[in-house]
Amino acid sequence: NLAIGEGEILGSLYSKGIKPDGVQTLDKDIVKMVCKEYEVEVIDADPVKVEEMAKKKEIFDEDDLDKLQDRPPVLTIMGHVDHGKTTLLDYIRKSKIADAEAGSITQGIGAYKVSVTVDGKLQPCVFLDTPGHEAFGAMRARGARVTDIVVIVVAADDGIRPQTNEAIAHAKAAGVPFVIAINKIDKDGANPERVMQELSSIGLMPEDWGGDIPMVQISALKGQNVDDLLETVMLVAELQELKANPDRNAKGTVIEAGFDKSKGPVASFIVQNGTLKRGDVVVCGEAFGKVRALFDDSGNRIDEAGPSIPVQVIGLNNVPVAGDEFEVVDSLDVAREKAEACAELLRNERMSAKSGDGKVTLSSLASAVSAGKLSGLDLHQLNIILKVDLQGSIEAVRQALQVLPQYNVTLKFLLEATGDVSTSDVDLAVASKAIIFGFIVETLGSVKSYAENKGVEVRLYRIIYELVDDVRNAMEGLLEPVE
Ligand code: GDP
Numbered sequence: 001n002l003a004i005g006e007g008e009i010l011g012s013l014y015s016k017g018i019k020p021d022g023v024q025t026l027d028k029d030i031v032k033m034v035c036k037e038y039e040v041e042v043i044d045a046d047p048v049k050v051e052e053m054a055k056k057k058e059i060f061d062e063d064d065l066d067k068l069q070d071r072p073p074v075l076t077i078m079g080h081v082d083h084g085k086t087t088l089l090d091y092i093r094k095s096k097i098a099d100a101e102a103g104s105i106t107q108g109i110g111a112y113k114v115s116v117t118v119d120g121k122l123q124p125c126v127f128l129d130t131p132g133h134e135a136f137g138a139m140r141a142r143g144a145r146v147t148d149i150v151v152i153v154v155a156a157d158d159g160i161r162p163q164t165n166e167a168i169a170h171a172k173a174a175g176v177p178f179v180i181a182i183n184k185i186d187k188d189g190a191n192p193e194r195v196m197q198e199l200s201s202i203g204l205m206p207e208d209w210g211g212d213i214p215m216v217q218i219s220a221l222k223g224q225n226v227d228d229l230l231e232t233v234m235l236v237a238e239l240q241e242l243k244a245n246p247d248r249n250a251k252g253t254v255i256e257a258g259f260d261k262s263k264g265p266v267a268s269f270i271v272q273n274g275t276l277k278r279g280d281v282v283v284c285g286e287a288f289g290k291v292r293a294l295f296d297d298s299g300n301r302i303d304e305a306g307p308s309i310p311v312q313v314i315g316l317n318n319v320p321v322a323g324d325e326f327e328v329v330d331s332l333d334v335a336r337e338k339a340e341a342c343a344e345l346l347r348n349e350r351m352s353a354k355s356g357d358g359k360v361t362l363s364s365l366a367s368a369v370s371a372g373k374l375s376g377l378d379l380h381q382l383n384i385i386l387k388v389d390l391q392g393s394i395e396a397v398r399q400a401l402q403v404l405p406q407y408n409v410t411l412k413f414l415l416e417a418t419g420d421v422s423t424s425d426v427d428l429a430v431a432s433k434a435i436i437f438g439f440i441v442e443t444l445g446s447v448k449s450y451a452e453n454k455g456v457e458v459r460l461y462r463i464i465y466e467l468v469d470d471v472r473n474a475m476e477g478l479l480e481p482v483e
Contacts, residue, residue: 035175039450046049064248065240068181070242070243070245071242072237072308073125073149073310074120074148074308076150077089077128077153078131078136078152079132079133079152083153083183084153086131086222088220088226091221092226093112095226101122103186110281111127111129111255111270111297112310114127116231118143122310126270126308128270130157136171137427137428137431138424139253139322139425139431141323142321143323147192148278149233150176150179150276151179151229152168152178152183153180153220154183155184155185155190156184156185156302157184157188160198160202162418173428177240180216181458182195184216185225186222202469210331244307247274250271251272251274251325252276252325253322254268254285254327255310256268259319263314265287265317266312266316267316269313269326271308272306276305279291280328281331282328282329282335284326284327284410285324286322286342287314287339288335290315291314292314294314322372358459359456361435363474366473366474367477369476369477370406370477371477376381380409382409382435382471382474383432384412386417387417387436387441388417388439389418389441393439393440397437397467404472408477409474414428414432419441421436421444422436423445426447435457436451437467438461439458439462440469441460443460
Protein backbone atom coordinates (compact mmCIF):
# COMPACT_ATOMS: atom_id res chain seq x y z
CA ASN A 1 0.00 0.00 0.00
CA LEU A 2 2.24 2.72 -1.20
CA ALA A 3 1.15 6.31 -1.25
CA ILE A 4 3.40 6.78 -4.28
CA GLY A 5 2.07 6.62 -7.79
CA GLU A 6 3.18 3.86 -10.14
CA GLY A 7 4.11 6.50 -12.69
CA GLU A 8 6.41 8.25 -10.30
CA ILE A 9 8.27 5.03 -9.53
CA LEU A 10 8.52 4.16 -13.22
CA GLY A 11 9.81 7.66 -13.90
CA SER A 12 12.48 7.27 -11.30
CA LEU A 13 13.51 3.92 -12.77
CA TYR A 14 13.70 5.36 -16.28
CA SER A 15 15.85 8.19 -15.01
CA LYS A 16 18.29 5.54 -13.83
CA GLY A 17 18.26 3.82 -17.18
CA ILE A 18 16.13 0.92 -16.04
CA LYS A 19 13.19 0.20 -18.30
CA PRO A 20 10.75 -2.19 -16.74
CA ASP A 21 8.32 -3.51 -19.33
CA GLY A 22 5.37 -3.62 -17.01
CA VAL A 23 5.27 -7.38 -16.52
CA GLN A 24 8.77 -8.30 -15.53
CA THR A 25 9.62 -8.81 -11.91
CA LEU A 26 12.12 -6.31 -10.67
CA ASP A 27 15.46 -7.43 -9.44
CA LYS A 28 15.63 -7.38 -5.64
CA ASP A 29 18.44 -4.82 -5.57
CA ILE A 30 16.44 -2.46 -7.74
CA VAL A 31 13.43 -2.80 -5.49
CA LYS A 32 15.60 -2.06 -2.48
CA MET A 33 17.05 0.99 -4.19
CA VAL A 34 13.63 2.38 -5.10
CA CYS A 35 12.32 1.73 -1.63
CA LYS A 36 15.27 3.49 -0.11
CA GLU A 37 14.67 6.48 -2.28
CA TYR A 38 11.09 6.71 -1.05
CA GLU A 39 11.96 5.74 2.50
CA VAL A 40 9.83 2.63 2.35
CA GLU A 41 10.85 -0.45 4.31
CA VAL A 42 11.64 -3.52 2.23
CA ILE A 43 10.57 -6.90 3.45
CA ASP A 44 11.97 -9.94 1.73
CA ALA A 45 8.91 -11.81 0.65
CA ASP A 46 9.10 -14.87 2.79
CA PRO A 47 5.33 -15.34 2.83
CA VAL A 48 5.21 -16.80 6.33
CA LYS A 49 7.23 -14.00 7.81
CA VAL A 50 5.35 -11.35 5.91
CA GLU A 51 2.04 -12.70 7.09
CA GLU A 52 3.32 -12.91 10.62
CA MET A 53 4.47 -9.32 10.46
CA ALA A 54 1.19 -8.16 9.01
CA LYS A 55 -0.58 -9.91 11.85
CA LYS A 56 1.56 -8.10 14.36
CA LYS A 57 0.57 -4.79 12.74
CA GLU A 58 4.05 -3.88 11.61
CA ILE A 59 5.55 -3.33 15.01
CA PHE A 60 8.58 -5.20 13.78
CA ASP A 61 10.88 -4.66 10.91
CA GLU A 62 13.22 -6.96 9.10
CA ASP A 63 16.05 -6.71 11.62
CA ASP A 64 13.85 -7.89 14.46
CA LEU A 65 12.83 -11.19 12.99
CA ASP A 66 15.87 -13.14 14.18
CA LYS A 67 15.82 -11.70 17.66
CA LEU A 68 12.22 -12.11 18.68
CA GLN A 69 11.51 -13.22 22.22
CA ASP A 70 8.28 -13.94 24.08
CA ARG A 71 6.64 -10.95 25.67
CA PRO A 72 3.84 -10.74 28.26
CA PRO A 73 0.27 -10.22 27.00
CA VAL A 74 -1.42 -6.85 27.53
CA LEU A 75 -5.04 -7.11 28.65
CA THR A 76 -8.03 -4.80 28.82
CA ILE A 77 -11.16 -5.46 30.84
CA MET A 78 -14.45 -4.42 29.26
CA GLY A 79 -18.14 -4.93 30.00
CA HIS A 80 -21.35 -3.23 31.04
CA VAL A 81 -21.32 -0.69 33.86
CA ASP A 82 -21.58 -2.29 37.33
CA HIS A 83 -20.81 -5.77 36.04
CA GLY A 84 -17.60 -5.77 38.09
CA LYS A 85 -14.72 -4.51 35.93
CA THR A 86 -13.17 -2.35 38.64
CA THR A 87 -13.68 -4.99 41.31
CA LEU A 88 -11.90 -7.53 39.12
CA LEU A 89 -9.01 -5.17 38.34
CA ASP A 90 -8.66 -4.33 42.04
CA TYR A 91 -8.75 -7.95 43.11
CA ILE A 92 -6.09 -8.92 40.59
CA ARG A 93 -3.91 -5.96 41.47
CA LYS A 94 -4.10 -6.62 45.20
CA SER A 95 -3.77 -10.36 45.17
CA LYS A 96 -1.18 -10.74 42.45
CA ILE A 97 1.15 -7.85 43.04
CA ALA A 98 1.26 -8.64 46.75
CA ASP A 99 2.55 -12.09 45.77
CA ALA A 100 5.68 -10.66 44.30
CA GLU A 101 6.37 -7.48 46.20
CA ALA A 102 4.68 -7.52 49.56
CA GLY A 103 3.92 -4.10 50.87
CA SER A 104 4.49 -2.16 47.67
CA ILE A 105 1.86 0.41 46.87
CA THR A 106 0.74 0.56 43.30
CA GLN A 107 0.90 3.90 41.57
CA GLY A 108 -1.67 4.71 38.94
CA ILE A 109 0.45 4.77 35.82
CA GLY A 110 -2.27 3.44 33.54
CA ALA A 111 -1.32 -0.21 33.66
CA TYR A 112 0.22 -2.72 35.98
CA LYS A 113 2.08 -5.97 35.71
CA VAL A 114 1.11 -9.07 37.65
CA SER A 115 2.43 -12.61 37.82
CA VAL A 116 0.17 -15.51 37.08
CA THR A 117 0.90 -19.15 37.81
CA VAL A 118 0.55 -21.29 34.70
CA ASP A 119 1.58 -24.93 34.90
CA GLY A 120 3.36 -24.20 38.14
CA LYS A 121 5.43 -21.42 36.60
CA LEU A 122 5.05 -17.72 37.33
CA GLN A 123 4.39 -15.74 34.16
CA PRO A 124 3.92 -12.02 33.79
CA CYS A 125 0.93 -10.28 32.24
CA VAL A 126 -0.07 -6.65 32.08
CA PHE A 127 -3.46 -5.07 32.71
CA LEU A 128 -4.50 -1.70 31.38
CA ASP A 129 -6.00 0.24 34.23
CA THR A 130 -8.80 2.04 32.45
CA PRO A 131 -11.54 -0.51 31.99
CA GLY A 132 -14.26 -0.13 29.41
CA HIS A 133 -14.51 0.02 25.68
CA GLU A 134 -14.44 3.82 25.54
CA ALA A 135 -10.73 3.99 26.29
CA PHE A 136 -10.07 1.02 24.03
CA GLY A 137 -12.03 2.63 21.18
CA ALA A 138 -10.39 6.01 21.64
CA MET A 139 -6.94 4.43 21.44
CA ARG A 140 -7.87 2.48 18.32
CA ALA A 141 -9.29 5.59 16.70
CA ARG A 142 -5.78 7.02 17.01
CA GLY A 143 -4.38 3.94 15.35
CA ALA A 144 -3.03 2.37 18.53
CA ARG A 145 -3.10 -1.33 19.04
CA VAL A 146 -1.97 -2.08 22.55
CA THR A 147 -4.35 -4.73 23.82
CA ASP A 148 -3.60 -8.36 23.00
CA ILE A 149 -6.58 -9.92 24.74
CA VAL A 150 -9.83 -8.54 26.07
CA VAL A 151 -11.60 -9.84 29.16
CA ILE A 152 -15.31 -9.15 28.85
CA VAL A 153 -17.10 -9.17 32.18
CA VAL A 154 -20.79 -10.15 32.21
CA ALA A 155 -22.70 -10.21 35.48
CA ALA A 156 -24.38 -13.56 36.07
CA ASP A 157 -27.41 -11.88 37.63
CA ASP A 158 -27.90 -9.46 34.75
CA GLY A 159 -26.72 -10.98 31.46
CA ILE A 160 -25.95 -9.24 28.18
CA ARG A 161 -26.55 -5.49 28.33
CA PRO A 162 -25.94 -2.71 25.77
CA GLN A 163 -22.33 -2.09 26.80
CA THR A 164 -21.66 -5.83 26.72
CA ASN A 165 -22.61 -5.72 23.06
CA GLU A 166 -20.48 -2.66 22.49
CA ALA A 167 -17.50 -4.29 24.16
CA ILE A 168 -17.89 -7.38 21.97
CA ALA A 169 -18.21 -5.18 18.87
CA HIS A 170 -15.04 -3.25 19.72
CA ALA A 171 -13.02 -6.39 20.40
CA LYS A 172 -14.26 -8.08 17.23
CA ALA A 173 -13.66 -5.03 15.05
CA ALA A 174 -10.13 -4.84 16.40
CA GLY A 175 -9.58 -8.53 15.74
CA VAL A 176 -8.52 -9.01 19.36
CA PRO A 177 -9.43 -12.35 20.94
CA PHE A 178 -11.52 -12.25 24.07
CA VAL A 179 -12.30 -14.31 27.11
CA ILE A 180 -15.63 -13.96 28.90
CA ALA A 181 -15.70 -13.67 32.68
CA ILE A 182 -19.15 -14.49 33.98
CA ASN A 183 -19.02 -12.55 37.22
CA LYS A 184 -20.94 -12.35 40.49
CA ILE A 185 -21.62 -16.09 40.66
CA ASP A 186 -21.68 -15.71 44.45
CA LYS A 187 -24.83 -13.60 44.28
CA ASP A 188 -28.38 -14.74 44.89
CA GLY A 189 -30.13 -14.77 41.57
CA ALA A 190 -26.91 -15.47 39.66
CA ASN A 191 -27.60 -17.68 36.67
CA PRO A 192 -24.40 -18.32 34.73
CA GLU A 193 -26.05 -20.92 32.49
CA ARG A 194 -28.57 -18.38 31.32
CA VAL A 195 -25.77 -15.93 30.49
CA MET A 196 -24.02 -18.65 28.50
CA GLN A 197 -27.25 -19.28 26.64
CA GLU A 198 -27.63 -15.59 25.85
CA LEU A 199 -24.07 -15.45 24.62
CA SER A 200 -24.55 -18.49 22.38
CA SER A 201 -27.66 -16.89 20.93
CA ILE A 202 -25.51 -14.00 19.66
CA GLY A 203 -22.99 -16.40 18.18
CA LEU A 204 -20.55 -16.72 21.08
CA MET A 205 -20.56 -20.41 21.85
CA PRO A 206 -18.80 -21.36 25.11
CA GLU A 207 -15.85 -23.73 24.81
CA ASP A 208 -17.51 -25.97 27.37
CA TRP A 209 -20.38 -26.43 24.96
CA GLY A 210 -18.13 -27.21 22.03
CA GLY A 211 -17.69 -23.63 20.85
CA ASP A 212 -14.57 -21.51 20.66
CA ILE A 213 -15.14 -18.79 23.23
CA PRO A 214 -13.44 -19.38 26.58
CA MET A 215 -15.76 -18.50 29.48
CA VAL A 216 -14.90 -18.66 33.16
CA GLN A 217 -17.37 -18.27 36.02
CA ILE A 218 -15.97 -16.03 38.71
CA SER A 219 -16.69 -13.88 41.70
CA ALA A 220 -14.47 -10.83 41.46
CA LEU A 221 -15.63 -9.75 44.90
CA LYS A 222 -14.59 -12.98 46.59
CA GLY A 223 -11.75 -13.80 44.24
CA GLN A 224 -13.37 -17.11 43.38
CA ASN A 225 -11.95 -18.70 40.17
CA VAL A 226 -9.99 -15.58 39.28
CA ASP A 227 -6.90 -17.76 39.03
CA ASP A 228 -8.73 -19.94 36.50
CA LEU A 229 -9.65 -16.86 34.54
CA LEU A 230 -6.05 -15.67 34.46
CA GLU A 231 -4.79 -19.10 33.47
CA THR A 232 -7.33 -19.21 30.64
CA VAL A 233 -6.18 -15.79 29.49
CA MET A 234 -2.57 -16.97 29.50
CA LEU A 235 -3.48 -19.98 27.38
CA VAL A 236 -5.14 -17.72 24.83
CA ALA A 237 -2.03 -15.54 24.94
CA GLU A 238 0.19 -18.52 24.27
CA LEU A 239 -1.70 -19.23 21.05
CA GLN A 240 -1.10 -15.65 19.98
CA GLU A 241 2.66 -16.19 20.10
CA LEU A 242 3.28 -12.67 21.32
CA LYS A 243 6.82 -11.64 20.59
CA ALA A 244 9.08 -8.63 20.43
CA ASN A 245 12.73 -7.82 20.02
CA PRO A 246 14.04 -6.41 23.32
CA ASP A 247 17.39 -5.62 21.73
CA ARG A 248 16.63 -2.41 19.85
CA ASN A 249 15.41 1.15 20.33
CA ALA A 250 12.01 1.20 21.96
CA LYS A 251 8.70 1.85 20.28
CA GLY A 252 5.25 1.72 21.74
CA THR A 253 2.15 3.62 22.73
CA VAL A 254 1.23 6.34 25.19
CA ILE A 255 -1.48 4.99 27.48
CA GLU A 256 -1.88 7.94 29.80
CA ALA A 257 -0.48 11.43 30.06
CA GLY A 258 -0.86 14.48 32.19
CA PHE A 259 0.88 17.36 33.89
CA ASP A 260 2.37 17.01 37.33
CA LYS A 261 3.17 20.19 39.28
CA SER A 262 6.56 18.95 40.42
CA LYS A 263 7.50 16.57 37.60
CA GLY A 264 6.16 18.51 34.60
CA PRO A 265 4.67 16.53 31.72
CA VAL A 266 4.36 12.86 32.66
CA ALA A 267 3.40 10.10 30.28
CA SER A 268 2.87 6.40 30.70
CA PHE A 269 4.05 4.19 27.89
CA ILE A 270 3.60 0.58 27.05
CA VAL A 271 6.76 -0.54 25.31
CA GLN A 272 5.76 -2.74 22.37
CA ASN A 273 9.12 -3.44 20.85
CA GLY A 274 12.67 -2.82 22.03
CA THR A 275 13.78 -1.59 25.44
CA LEU A 276 13.30 1.95 26.71
CA LYS A 277 16.20 3.28 28.76
CA ARG A 278 16.88 6.29 30.91
CA GLY A 279 18.65 8.88 28.78
CA ASP A 280 16.91 7.82 25.57
CA VAL A 281 15.49 10.53 23.35
CA VAL A 282 11.83 9.89 22.61
CA VAL A 283 9.28 11.47 20.38
CA CYS A 284 5.55 10.87 20.73
CA GLY A 285 3.18 12.78 18.54
CA GLU A 286 3.98 16.45 18.96
CA ALA A 287 5.90 15.94 22.21
CA PHE A 288 9.54 14.95 22.59
CA GLY A 289 12.41 14.98 25.06
CA LYS A 290 15.15 13.10 26.80
CA VAL A 291 13.97 10.51 29.32
CA ARG A 292 15.09 11.92 32.67
CA ALA A 293 13.49 9.27 34.84
CA LEU A 294 11.50 6.08 34.49
CA PHE A 295 9.10 4.71 37.09
CA ASP A 296 7.46 1.31 37.21
CA ASP A 297 3.91 0.55 38.36
CA SER A 298 5.03 0.46 41.99
CA GLY A 299 6.53 3.92 41.78
CA ASN A 300 10.12 2.61 41.82
CA ARG A 301 12.73 4.32 39.74
CA ILE A 302 13.97 1.94 37.07
CA ASP A 303 16.66 2.17 34.42
CA GLU A 304 14.89 0.42 31.59
CA ALA A 305 11.64 -1.19 30.48
CA GLY A 306 11.32 -3.99 27.95
CA PRO A 307 8.45 -5.23 25.75
CA SER A 308 4.89 -5.03 27.15
CA ILE A 309 6.11 -3.28 30.28
CA PRO A 310 4.22 -0.18 31.40
CA VAL A 311 6.44 2.67 32.48
CA GLN A 312 6.03 6.28 33.48
CA VAL A 313 8.31 8.68 31.72
CA ILE A 314 9.54 12.11 32.78
CA GLY A 315 11.42 14.51 30.56
CA LEU A 316 9.02 15.33 27.74
CA ASN A 317 8.59 18.95 26.70
CA ASN A 318 4.84 18.57 26.37
CA VAL A 319 1.94 16.36 27.36
CA PRO A 320 1.30 13.79 24.62
CA VAL A 321 -2.09 12.21 23.92
CA ALA A 322 -3.10 8.70 24.97
CA GLY A 323 -2.96 6.53 21.88
CA ASP A 324 0.02 8.37 20.38
CA GLU A 325 2.86 6.18 19.27
CA PHE A 326 6.26 6.86 20.81
CA GLU A 327 9.66 5.94 19.48
CA VAL A 328 13.26 6.37 20.49
CA VAL A 329 15.36 8.36 18.04
CA ASP A 330 19.04 9.20 17.78
CA SER A 331 19.08 12.82 18.82
CA LEU A 332 17.00 15.71 20.07
CA ASP A 333 17.26 17.30 16.63
CA VAL A 334 15.70 14.27 14.97
CA ALA A 335 13.04 14.20 17.68
CA ARG A 336 12.20 17.88 17.17
CA GLU A 337 11.95 17.37 13.43
CA LYS A 338 9.62 14.39 13.83
CA ALA A 339 7.45 16.21 16.35
CA GLU A 340 7.10 19.12 13.94
CA ALA A 341 6.30 16.80 11.06
CA CYS A 342 3.66 15.19 13.22
CA ALA A 343 2.11 18.54 14.11
CA GLU A 344 1.98 19.37 10.41
CA LEU A 345 0.41 16.00 9.60
CA LEU A 346 -2.22 16.50 12.27
CA ARG A 347 -3.10 19.92 10.89
CA ASN A 348 -3.52 18.40 7.44
CA GLU A 349 -5.55 15.52 8.77
CA ARG A 350 -7.87 17.88 10.58
CA MET A 351 -8.31 19.88 7.41
CA SER A 352 -8.97 16.86 5.25
CA ALA A 353 -11.39 15.42 7.82
CA LYS A 354 -13.24 18.74 7.68
CA SER A 355 -13.21 18.91 3.91
CA GLY A 356 -14.33 15.29 3.69
CA ASP A 357 -11.36 13.93 1.70
CA GLY A 358 -11.03 10.20 2.02
CA LYS A 359 -14.07 10.06 4.25
CA VAL A 360 -16.29 7.00 4.03
CA THR A 361 -19.76 8.31 3.26
CA LEU A 362 -22.76 6.96 1.46
CA SER A 363 -22.14 9.42 -1.38
CA SER A 364 -18.49 8.43 -1.71
CA LEU A 365 -19.64 4.83 -1.82
CA ALA A 366 -22.21 5.66 -4.48
CA SER A 367 -19.71 7.45 -6.67
CA ALA A 368 -17.19 4.64 -6.27
CA VAL A 369 -19.83 2.12 -7.34
CA SER A 370 -20.92 4.13 -10.32
CA ALA A 371 -17.31 4.69 -11.38
CA GLY A 372 -16.58 0.97 -10.92
CA LYS A 373 -13.71 1.73 -8.58
CA LEU A 374 -14.61 -0.22 -5.54
CA SER A 375 -11.66 -2.42 -4.82
CA GLY A 376 -9.12 0.36 -4.64
CA LEU A 377 -11.16 2.19 -2.08
CA ASP A 378 -11.82 -0.43 0.55
CA LEU A 379 -15.45 0.16 -0.13
CA HIS A 380 -16.56 -3.23 -1.36
CA GLN A 381 -17.63 -3.71 2.22
CA LEU A 382 -19.79 -1.14 3.91
CA ASN A 383 -19.16 -1.20 7.65
CA ILE A 384 -22.24 -0.20 9.57
CA ILE A 385 -22.77 0.93 13.12
CA LEU A 386 -26.44 0.93 13.91
CA LYS A 387 -27.90 2.81 16.84
CA VAL A 388 -31.64 2.49 17.42
CA ASP A 389 -34.33 3.45 19.91
CA LEU A 390 -35.53 0.04 21.01
CA GLN A 391 -34.18 -3.50 21.02
CA GLY A 392 -36.94 -4.55 18.60
CA SER A 393 -35.81 -1.99 16.02
CA ILE A 394 -32.41 -3.66 15.70
CA GLU A 395 -33.85 -6.74 14.00
CA ALA A 396 -36.26 -4.68 11.91
CA VAL A 397 -33.59 -2.40 10.46
CA ARG A 398 -31.00 -5.12 10.06
CA GLN A 399 -33.37 -7.45 8.24
CA ALA A 400 -34.52 -4.68 5.95
CA LEU A 401 -30.89 -3.95 5.04
CA GLN A 402 -29.72 -7.53 4.80
CA VAL A 403 -32.17 -8.43 2.05
CA LEU A 404 -30.62 -5.80 -0.23
CA PRO A 405 -28.70 -7.43 -3.09
CA GLN A 406 -25.02 -7.38 -2.20
CA TYR A 407 -23.38 -7.85 -5.62
CA ASN A 408 -21.12 -4.85 -5.51
CA VAL A 409 -20.98 -4.05 -1.88
CA THR A 410 -21.45 -6.29 1.10
CA LEU A 411 -22.85 -4.99 4.34
CA LYS A 412 -21.11 -5.66 7.60
CA PHE A 413 -22.70 -4.80 10.91
CA LEU A 414 -20.00 -3.87 13.40
CA LEU A 415 -22.34 -2.86 16.15
CA GLU A 416 -26.08 -2.83 16.65
CA ALA A 417 -27.20 -1.31 19.89
CA THR A 418 -29.85 0.84 21.49
CA GLY A 419 -29.16 4.38 22.59
CA ASP A 420 -28.01 7.70 21.19
CA VAL A 421 -24.89 7.96 19.08
CA SER A 422 -21.87 8.29 21.39
CA THR A 423 -18.24 9.35 21.01
CA SER A 424 -17.30 5.72 21.51
CA ASP A 425 -19.40 4.84 18.42
CA VAL A 426 -17.52 7.53 16.52
CA ASP A 427 -14.19 6.06 17.63
CA LEU A 428 -15.28 2.63 16.45
CA ALA A 429 -16.30 4.18 13.13
CA VAL A 430 -12.94 5.92 12.74
CA ALA A 431 -10.93 2.82 13.55
CA SER A 432 -13.01 0.59 11.28
CA LYS A 433 -13.97 3.04 8.52
CA ALA A 434 -17.67 2.72 9.22
CA ILE A 435 -20.76 4.85 8.76
CA ILE A 436 -23.08 5.39 11.71
CA PHE A 437 -26.80 5.00 11.09
CA GLY A 438 -29.19 6.21 13.76
CA PHE A 439 -32.83 5.19 13.76
CA ILE A 440 -35.06 7.31 16.00
CA VAL A 441 -32.09 8.34 18.11
CA GLU A 442 -30.26 11.61 18.57
CA THR A 443 -26.71 12.81 18.39
CA LEU A 444 -25.72 15.24 21.12
CA GLY A 445 -24.16 18.45 19.85
CA SER A 446 -20.80 17.53 21.32
CA VAL A 447 -20.86 14.09 19.69
CA LYS A 448 -21.87 15.67 16.40
CA SER A 449 -18.89 17.99 16.35
CA TYR A 450 -16.63 15.15 17.48
CA ALA A 451 -17.81 13.11 14.49
CA GLU A 452 -17.30 16.07 12.15
CA ASN A 453 -13.76 16.55 13.40
CA LYS A 454 -12.99 12.89 12.92
CA GLY A 455 -14.57 12.81 9.47
CA VAL A 456 -17.22 10.26 10.39
CA GLU A 457 -20.61 10.29 8.68
CA VAL A 458 -23.59 10.03 11.01
CA ARG A 459 -26.94 9.60 9.26
CA LEU A 460 -30.10 9.86 11.31
CA TYR A 461 -33.47 8.52 10.20
CA ARG A 462 -36.95 8.28 11.59
CA ILE A 463 -38.44 6.16 8.81
CA ILE A 464 -37.02 2.74 7.98
CA TYR A 465 -37.66 2.78 4.26
CA GLU A 466 -35.78 6.07 3.85
CA LEU A 467 -32.76 4.54 5.52
CA VAL A 468 -33.02 1.40 3.39
CA ASP A 469 -33.52 3.41 0.19
CA ASP A 470 -30.43 5.49 0.83
CA VAL A 471 -28.29 2.44 1.48
CA ARG A 472 -29.71 0.61 -1.54
CA ASN A 473 -29.12 3.57 -3.83
CA ALA A 474 -25.58 3.99 -2.57
CA MET A 475 -24.88 0.30 -3.10
CA GLU A 476 -26.12 0.63 -6.66
CA GLY A 477 -24.24 3.84 -7.29
CA LEU A 478 -27.38 5.89 -7.60
CA LEU A 479 -27.41 8.00 -4.48
CA GLU A 480 -28.00 11.65 -5.21
CA PRO A 481 -25.61 13.78 -3.24
CA VAL A 482 -27.49 15.54 -0.46
CA GLU A 483 -26.52 18.87 1.15
P1 GDP B 1 -17.83 -1.70 36.99
O1 GDP B 1 -18.75 -0.54 36.78
O2 GDP B 1 -17.98 -2.73 35.91
O3 GDP B 1 -16.41 -1.31 37.22
O4 GDP B 1 -18.36 -2.46 38.31
P2 GDP B 1 -17.77 -2.44 39.78
O5 GDP B 1 -16.54 -3.22 39.88
O6 GDP B 1 -17.74 -1.02 40.27
O7 GDP B 1 -18.89 -3.26 40.56
C1 GDP B 1 -20.22 -2.81 40.68
C2 GDP B 1 -20.84 -3.39 41.95
O8 GDP B 1 -20.90 -4.82 41.86
C3 GDP B 1 -20.03 -3.06 43.20
O9 GDP B 1 -20.91 -2.79 44.25
C4 GDP B 1 -19.27 -4.37 43.46
O10 GDP B 1 -18.99 -4.55 44.83
C5 GDP B 1 -20.25 -5.40 42.96
N1 GDP B 1 -19.57 -6.63 42.52
C6 GDP B 1 -18.55 -6.71 41.62
N2 GDP B 1 -18.17 -8.00 41.48
C7 GDP B 1 -18.95 -8.73 42.30
C8 GDP B 1 -19.02 -10.12 42.59
O11 GDP B 1 -18.30 -10.97 42.08
N3 GDP B 1 -20.00 -10.51 43.48
C9 GDP B 1 -20.82 -9.61 44.09
N4 GDP B 1 -21.73 -10.08 44.95
N5 GDP B 1 -20.76 -8.30 43.83
C10 GDP B 1 -19.84 -7.85 42.94
